[in-house]
Amino acid sequence: MENTVLHVADVHKSFAGLHALSDIDLSVREGETHAIIGPNGAGKSTLLNVCIGRLRPDSGQVVFDGQNLTGKQPHEINQLGVVRVFQTPEIFPELSLLENVMIPVLAKRDGAFKLSWFRRFSGENDVRLQAEDILTDLGLGSLIGSEAGSLSRGDKRRLELAMGLAQQPRLLLLDEPTAGMARHDTNATIDLLKRIKAQGMTKVIIEHDMHVVFSLADRISVLAGGRIICQGTPEEVKADPRVKEAYLGEEQV
């Protein structure tokens, strides 16, 4: 297999006897956009949570670029270059948009902890310019000084995407990046994600919207009942009868 970046090997996770994930084997290749789809409750978000250290698998391991992520702290995993964008916007509501994006940029530059008492935060010009660029890129340039908590839901999601992209991750995990967005915002996000793809960033994307999945994904894994029932290119997945039965039938693709 060519250049596997993320390897989820034989991962099991159960909650109070319920098997949320069983026998999960998944390889994400360098530079690809890998979509994980599946019906509600299939274990998609649980899988992402295992990858970023929010949950510990009962057995098996997650290996990123030769390093075992299992048992690592969330901030350590982030510092390795694995960044997650959440489904419900996880932002800093009391801070300005600019600060929301400057914090991840600083975290990437200065590491997990740095004592910097006598510099001025607003004097970090490189960091600020980088953050402004990203915000402008995502169409939030005019709101730079607003409090993040005052944004609309769609804008909050874009802000979160900006926070993720600001760290120039090696692996970006996106949890339904277009959920709750209006159609034109969805298309704008797809365009943006395509541009990132052109830069060679590896992405794992969980998505319900098949339009989004088929416009972006290089490969697709279908999760149902905590198991991967099918893996392959969009065409292969579309053609697979098991997938139709488990998922696509409901969606009328």
Add this chain to the structure above:
Amino acid sequence: MTKSSATSDWVLFIAFAAAVLTMPIWLAPFGANYPDLMQKFAIFGVFAIGFNILFGLTGYLSFGHAAFLGVGSYTAVWSFKLLTMNVLPAVLFSIVVAGLFAFLIGFISLRRSGIYFSILTLAFAQMSYNLAYSVLTPITNGETGLQLSLSDARVLDAMAGISTGRSLPSTSLFGVKMSGLPGFYFCAVVLIIGFFIALRITRSPFGTMLRGIKSNQTRMSYTGLNTRPYLIWAFVISGMYAGLAGSLLAVTDPLAGAERMQWTASGEVVLMTILGGAGTLLGPVLGAALIKYFENIFSAFNQGTLNQIFDALPDGLQNIVVEVVSLFVGDGWHLTLGLLFMITVIFLPGGIMEGMRRIGGLFTRKKPQPTSSSTTAVVDPS
């Protein structure tokens, strides 16, 4: 943008320094310009500024900061007893010892957040308070409190040939006695330095990370930041401020008692910070001054002064009014404080600073709001 916000910080700092140093003049109309009270303003200002670095920036509410105040006082008095009556070593030792003590307590308490953190800090402070009365009596001198005595060693003073004579020596800064106005000016300078450092910390990347923790701690971890050392440092810094305030109490009056570590003292600094405006730079100082001022004014009233005030009223009514009002003054002044606090929290959750912003907003509302000005991009709480 950077230039302008840096400039406005200097304006704020210089205005603050000027206001503190001219307190003996502008406090005169309020009848509050005597040294003892102004010293208290400065000392509890330091305490509240430091507390605000933890509570205002990170949102972690400690109910045990009086323990560090007490540790600071004890350390300072020991420095007076063993080394020298010069206040500088006392102040420095107090900061260091309180910082170490804060590291110990913070290291354990910060394993939890929210109410559990508050309870842990409260438990540690009460433990310190009780230990000071019991096991640690050789260090704290128990209920009597730690005091100077003629038989103290004062090694450095003895080496320098300073003899104390028959009376107890007084604290000094290179010969200047630290009582009265000089004592106030010493505390004032310390307050100004403390304010400056707090200002720099608040505006630094470190301070922004602390505000990030308050806003969404989980997100901080997923942004690659290890929140624990940030919190521990914030806790230690605020503990050092508390120790500094404790040492200043000993500088102006060289004795230390365990009651300084009691939970009511910890609660007082919480009230000061919230009353003034948690998370703002000036708020905690204003809150501290206001509470100390009211404490001083209201607790001085007694039945006699009240009868004088309401003398004009008819006899029966006068008695009733005096009876009611006397509940709120003298020993009962805490009732006034409680009411004041409740009114603030209900109507002005942002404290005095929010009140001032609202009043300021009334005058500027007419002006058009800039929608995308980059000068406002980084929210600078003053």
